[in-house]
Amino acid sequence: MNECAPQKSWFARNWGWAVPVGGCLVIIVLFFVFLGSVIFGVNELMTGSDPYKEGLATAQQDEYVISILGEPIETDGIMQGELSYKNNQGKANISIPIKGPKGEAKLYVEGTKLNDEWTYSEMYVIISETDEQIDLLGYKKD
Known part of the structure; x- marks a missing residue:
């Protein structure tokens, strides 16, 4: 008998490194969005003076x-x-x-x-x- 065991999904096989890397990327993206909004806000305040x-x-x-x-x-x-x-x-x-x-x-x-x-x-x-x-x-x- 030649039965194939169902193969795990990509995420099930790689969650050990995908979750931390994905979390770090989300934090980095949020940091740059925050930094950009601060710079834009300060620039708007100054150019409106x-x-x-x-x-x-x-x-x-x-x-x-x-x-x-x-x-x-x-x-x-x-x-x-x-x-x-x-x-x-x-x-x-x-x-x-x-x-x-x-x-x-x-x-x-x-x-x-x-x-x-x-x-x-x-x-x-x-x-x-x-x-x-x-x-x-x-x-x-x-």
Whole structure:
């Protein structure tokens, strides 16, 4: 008599290593999803801030910056720096990579917030190619 014993399924034969490996993969995927959502959330908070918006708008309207970078001027990467708010007071010290059709630069914004009003002590653009510094609050420096 030649009877075939039913063969175990793949999972029944390999569960000893498949369950731990699968569990580890799930944990790794969840970690990266969490990390991505944190980075995305922080980036959204920072790009929605008044210093970010006002600095970018000022650079986009400055004729000298437009003549060097061209139009349109847009962001070119992830903003860096710090923003803090506490009890109607705030502080900003950020740098924003920007670009235009003719070149790239970094926009720097530094200011304080008191009673819901931002006051900027520094707002300038440094052109990547020449290291020229353009003050957006009033005067230009090389």
